[in-house]
Amino acid sequence: MPLDFLLEIGSEEIPDWMIEPALEHLKGAFTKLLADHKLKGGVAWVDATPRRLVVQLTGLPKGQKDSVETVSGPPKSAGEGAAMGFARKMGVTPEQLETVTTDKGEYFCFKRKLVGKSTGEILAAALPGLILGIPWPKTMYWLGKGTPRFIRPIRWIVALLGPKVVEFEVTGVKSGAATMGHRRLAKSKKPVKVSIKNYEQKLLENFVVVRAEARRRKIEAGIADLLAGTGLRVKPDASLADTLCDITEYPTPILGSFAESYLSLPAEVLVTVMRHHQKYFSVVREDGSLAPHFIAVMNTESDSEGFVRAGNERVLRARFNDARFFYDVDQKKTLLERVADLKHVTFQKDIGSYFDKVKRMEKTLADLDARRACELCKCDLTTDMVKEFTDLQGLVGGIYARAQGESEAVAQAIYEHYKPLSMEDSIPSTLAGQQLALADKMDTLTECFRVGLIPTGSKDPFALRRAAQGVVKILVEGTLEAKLHELIASDALKTFLKIAYATISATTRATPTMK
Helix, strand or coil, X not given: CCXXXXXXXXXXXCCHHHHHHHHHHHHXXXXXXXXXXXXXXXXXXXXXXXXXXXXXXXXXXXXXXXXXXXXXXXXXXXXXXXXXXXXXXXCCCHHHXXXXXXXXXXXXXXEEEECXXXXXXXXXXXHHHHHHCCCCCCCECCCCCCXXXXXXXXXEEEEEXXXXXXXXXXXXXXXXXXXCCCCCCCCCCCCEECCCCCHHHHHHHCCCCCCHHHHHHHHHHHHHHHHXXXXXXXXXXXXXXXXXXXXXXXXXXXXXXXXXXXXXXXXHHHHHHHHHHCCCEEXXXXXXXXXXXXXXXXCCCCCXXXXXXXXXXXXHHXXXXXXXXXXXXXXXXXXXXXXXXXXXXXXXXXXXXXXXXXXXXXXXXXXXXXXXXXXXXXXXXXXXXXXXXXXXXCHHHHHHHHHCCCCHHHHHHHHHCCCCXXXXXXXXXXXXXXXXXHHHHHHHHHHHHHCCCCXXXXXXXXXXXXXXXXXXXXXXXXXXXXXXXXXXXXXXXXXXXXXXHHHHHHHHCCCCXXX
């Protein structure tokens, strides 16, 4: 009867952004392990919470099948002495040897029976190395220098093959059949004994939702209950939802509020503060405008006294006050007055400053709106707002340009000139914006290639692959008359852009038309 196998690696909290790659590695490692040992079965599922990585295999046999291995020996022409030596090496008598005919003649051989190992034996031998082989970006010692490293201290290990424990040890932690519940909400601080069949239910009883998708549904249902009948809705944010699923074991949303007066700040600033600094969902009204509310997700059951909500509101109020201060201070100096300051902001040491970059970009632009936007587009790098909230670069420039009386065409071009930020992102919506974005990306590519900063392997510190894909997307989807071959300065860059073109073609499952 086929067996299931469950592995849970329990640890201190793992950084959310490291979880998905670790699970992908574990899935691949177990698939390879089964293939290498000729074991049937496969990976049923992998999942995680901040304190545990979980893998379940299904359809495993009790062990390997017995097999026969043919060991080749010396040629038969070598004589009786060679045969005796080979037999002695194999631990048998010469009479037990056989001969096999090959293209090179007859050879002595011995066919020995290999007794298959049990699946439990194979797993026990492989799991310590498999666990410690997860390629974390960073690892740590916690038992002293020279001891095994892991992303965080390992506290417990569940390893069950059917009803039996697969026994092994990692960093002094022995495998067993007991897990741990929620750090604060669990019924008991003692280990919880589980089986493969009741594993998820036992953890749920101790306030741990093992599956990330189930945590996501719990968050969505909680938000729906909070906003029911209010006329409000949450601003969709799939990436934030992923993060919240990976930092909680028992997520519970709560609705908080802030003073209406803060809505005088640009919505982009408020949303960024809530999302990136506090991991809050923004809330909008029916017309899409920002509402003076937010949704936080706790890693606990309830907030009946309102203490958690009040604490989140207090922290957000301080953050918003900082943003208001930065905004007011920034307005004392226009974007135009900041142009000279770009001489002191380095783009890259061998390429020069952002002032130099802007001047090169201007030479490629004929449209007046695009040229004016180009002159101002990097000036927000010198503002306090962008220094504090780096994700707002470009957006702040567009917002400030609009507030300081620049034309809408100029403000919008600045606001969108970093687009597209990914293959899924849209290109700038205006002609001036497309021209500016293209000039910016092509300058980055041309100059980086000129000084030898060509991406190799996974290293791409200046995001040149993303810039190349952005160039292709703008030329494919935009309204520009520019031709790609007219923009390319080197054969190496030409090849690089061809790869970006092929990537977009493969992603869209169509062949885009290139001007």
